[in-house]
Amino acid sequence: MLAPVLVAAASLPASGATAQPPPEKHLHGTVTVKRDRYGTPHIYSDNTYGLFYGYGHAAGQDRLFQLEMTKRAAAGSVSEVLGADYADFDASVRSDYDPASIRRQYDELAPRDRQVLDGYASGMNAWIDQVAADRAHLMPKQFLDLGFEPSRWTGVDVAMITVGTMNIRFSDYNSEIKNLAMLQQLQQRYGAEQGRQVFDQIAWPVDPEAPASIEAPTGPAATAPAALDRPNGLAGTLDGVTAPASTPAPDIAPKPTASAAWHEAAQQIDSLRPGAAKPPQFSNMMLVGGQRAQGANSLLLNGPQFGWFSPAYTYSVGLHGAGFDVVGNTPFAYPVVLFGHNGSIAWGATAGNGDTVxxxxxxxxxxxxxxxxxxxxxxxxxxxxxxxxxxxxxxxxxxxxxxxxxxxxxxxxxxxxxxxxxxSWAGQELDTLFTWLRSTQARDYQQWHRQAEALPISINWYYTDRRGNIGYYFAGHFPIRPAGQDPRLPASGTGEMEWRGVQPPATGNPQVLNPPAGYLANWNNSPAPGYPNSDSLPWGRADRVEVLQRELAADPAITADDLWEIQRRASLTDINRAYFTPFLADAAAGLPADSPEHRVYQELSDWDGMNADEDRDGRYDSAGTAIIQTWLQIMLDDVVRPNLPPETYARYGSTGYPTRDKPASGSQNVQPGTKVLLNTLLGAESSVPQHVDFLRGRDRSAVVRDALRRTYDALSQQYGPDPANWLAPTAQNVFSTSNYLGVPSAGRDEQRKTPVFMNRGTENNLVVSQPDGMAGCEVVPPGQNGFVAPDGTRGPHFDDQFQMFVDYGRKPTWLTEDEVRRNQESEESLRY
CATH class of the missing domain: 2.30.120.10 (Aminohydrolase, N-terminal nucleophile (Ntn) domain, beta-sheet knob region)
Structure with a gap:
């Protein structure tokens, strides 16, 4: 195996630059593909082109139809093969990226970087040639059913898969136009001043009590911004913000040492930012190090929550040679492993929700x-x-x-x-891909951290190594906005609100190595105390990350099995119940035990908070599930709805619970309306100022009691008067046969459903670090292979991880050549 060599960057900032190896000149040779007993291909080659040729060839064998449709969805060419129903979709996609810019970035790549993309495309095309030569056995049935042929691939196509499904999906959401419309609706109803107050109350730029992944900063606090005029009704205020000075570089020893510095918005501000729109609310992460990790130097458990699909959204692969020795999985068979490990470090990611647009x-x-x-x-x-x-x-x-x-x-x-x-990342789309790719070749924290600083898009990045270090970096190039711009609303385009550059990584990006607590948790929550919300997501006091933080804080010694069990419990835990229990207890105090209100409260009090179906009878095991979901919807309709215009309440009226009839398309999060309701009940104790009385003069406990009574009436009418019978049908994880954009990616008969909804990863992966290396495991349902032959025969690993997922099982991710050999199912030699 060749010594590690970092892949060259494409026009990266100096902070992310690495020495560029000499270009590889030989583009002809042999690559070996060894598949393990779960069908994962391990690619072996001594040069970059050959390594990714083998990768593209293997991905084509396993996922040709899925990747064809993903390529077309990313480029806006679905209607070319599926007809006019997708013409509007294609038009919108074409309007949202610049093909000339992508092509220019591709043309400017260093030769070895280009070989990553070109080698992958050539391997894919070689497989397509084999399919064409044996259509009766190798043509995926979906092509035959829909009446079109696989198309040829280019290096630009390979890059566009990542651009379309990563940059544009996870760092491009924006709600500013919707927010402006919402503000205008409120002002039409309430008048200019009070409408602004209501707007401020249901949206906020920062909640100082929002749970964060990093503990309180050790540097100087930010100054409070002053209120400014809002020209043209557009600009708001985030002026007067100062950044703390840089802290020294962190020690790289495995003992806990805290380090965090970032641009922190003020905690007191008159203009508040909304979060009613729904950006991606996916993915969780837990890291354990220091003295807390038992039987290991450190632990990493990632649960990327992209949604659930057939074939699997992610693809498992091992890359060995040409400076790579990595294993893990990645969305849509990207030419980079997003979730995995090499022999020295492990890494993962969750959606960042930072404001880069x-x-x-x-x-x-x-x-x-x-x-x-x-x-x-x-x-x-x-x-x-x-x-x-x-x-x-x-x-x-x-x-x-x-x-x-x-x-x-x-x-x-x-x-x-x-x-x-x-x-902020326009023109740097391919930098995202190659920065991530280089990070998988890092062997220590400094090498990984250089890539984290260079990553353009907003992503939470995580690190651990075999020495036991754990680290977190809130990646992204975040703009320095001018005084007077309110990032929740459109800015004036006439020239006075241009960005002043990009925040320096040391002060603009929350980051920490070896936090004193000995663990890190993230579930798309705020990265650090006082960090401002984006225009689309309201981080607030109620946040599902506390489900993970409570479990981690309670156990001073955590094993790998413990961590896997924590994610199992978290996947079934009701994320809302804990926040409202104190108000329910106050409302029920002194009521007769046989009163309807008290009976409902008692059922909730006795419930363990798990939305489980252990006996698999298709109904939840406790009445608590039906009660909390019914009560919360009644409270939203009673408390929040009357204060908002219908168009605005449509953004705040959902509890977010999936049902049998309306399955979740992604993870379940605490919804914006639920956060507004909690702040209303907290009243003066809320960390978000309450300018308008949403209770409309009513006693808080009386409102809660009335909702308890109405909950009893609603559930009695549906299930009968005995709470023991209030067992609602289970929601399920539905593995869709269309991708997250609604474009078909499988045949309709390939859909799968779990017995009960699990609020967990599309895949889950666990990495255990030891002094002598890293050991990993994962579950990637339904399975590695998505191939369906013309006669309907499915590939051997089509759904062999589906039941494993249902049962919270996991399979090893073998890294070393010896491990792969001992678990080898097949071997193929390819010439290119």
Missing amino acids: DMYQEKLDPNDPHRYLYQGEYRTMSQRTETVEVKGGAPRQVQVFSTVHGPVTQFDTANGVAYAKKR
Whole structure:
């Protein structure tokens, strides 16, 4: 095996630069693919092109139809094979990325980096050639059913899989236009001043008591921002924020040493940021190190929650040679392992939800809607034409306009404005891929940390190594916004609200190595105390991460099995009950034991809080599940609904619970309306100022008691008067045969359902670090292989991890050549 060599960067900042190895000149040779007994391919090659040629070939064997449709979904060419029903979808995709920029980034790659993409594409094409030569046995049935052929791949196609499903899915969400509409709706109902107060109350830029993954900072606190004028009704206030000085670089010894420095927004602010829209709310992580990890130097358990799909959303692979020796899994067979380990370190990720995108309101020329005012003069928007090919119909022409800020997403010509999207990571999409790829070759914290600083998109990144270090980095290039800009609303596009650069990593990105507590937990929560919300997600006092934090804090000695059990319990734990128990207890105090209200409260009090179905009868084991879900919806309708216009309540009225009829498409999170309700009940004790009385003068306990009574009435009518019979049908994890964009990725008969909904990873992986190396395990349901032959025969590993997932089992991820050999199922030699 060759010594580790870091893959070269593509136009990265100096902080992320690494020495570039000489280019590999030989593009012909042999690559070996060994599959283990779960069908995971382990690719062996002594050069980059060959390694990724083998990867692309293996991925094509296992997931050709899924990857074909993912490629088309990312590029906006679904209607070319599925017809006019997808033309609007394709048009929207084409308008949301710049093909010329992606191509330019590809052309500027260092030769070895290009070989990653080109080798993968060539391996995929070689498999497509084999399929064409033996269609009767190798053509996936889905192509035959839908009547089209697999298309050829290029290196740009391989890159676009990551761009479309990572950059644009997890670091591009934005709610500023919706937030502006919500503010206007509230002001129409309440008037300008009180409407603003209600807006502030249901949205906040920061909640100082929101649970965070990093403990309180050791550096100086930020100053409070001053209230500013809001020109054109758009700008708000986040002025006056100062960043603490950098703290010294952390010690790399395994003993606990804290280090965290970041740009921290003030805790007291008049303008509050909303969180009613639903960005990706996926993924959890637990890290245990120091003296808490038992039987290991450290532990990492990642549960990326992308949703559940057939074939599996993620793909398992081992890459061995050309500077790589890694194993793990990754979405859509990316040419980089996002969740895995090498022989020295392990890594993982969760969605960051940091604010890397702003909408700019462009003022249009009254005489020409394609001209906009910028820095005192009208400029003509740039324009390109995209042609969407439509199966069975005429091609569709899509006009894409852009301003200095980015692509125009919406024209409002009636009001003389348009909206353009500015991304801090625009033009660095391929940097995301190759930075992540280089991080998998790191052998220590410093090497990994350099890549973390260079990662452009907003992602929570995690680290552990065989010395027992655990680390966390809130990655992303976060803009320095000007005084007067409220990031929850569109900024003025005329020139006075341009970004002032990007925050320096030392002060702009929360980070810690070896926290004093000896553990880290994240479930898409705030990275650090006082960190500002994005315009789309309201971190608040109620946060599901506390389910994990309570378990970790309670156990001073945690084994690998303990950690796996914690994620099992967390996946079934009701995430809302604990926050409302004190109010329920106050409301029920002094009531007769046989009163309806007290009977409902007693059932909740006796319930262990687990939404479980241990006897697999299709119903939850306790009435508590039906009670909390019914009571919470009644409270939202009674307390929150009357204070909001219908259009606004539509964003705040959901409890977020999946049901048999409405299964979850992703993870379950504490919903914005639930957080507003909790703050209302807390009243003056809320860490978010309560300007308007949502209880409308009523006694808090009386409102809660009334909801308890109405809960009793509703459930009695549905199930009868005996609470022992209030056992609701279980929700389920449904493994969809369309991807998260609604594009088919499998045949309809490939759907799977679990007996009960588990709020856990699309896959779960556990890595145990020891002084002599890393050992991993995972479960990636339904299985490694998604191939269905023309006669309907399914691949040998089509769903062999589905029951394992249901039963909270796991399989090893073998890394060393000896481990792979001892668990080998097949071997294939490929020439390229």
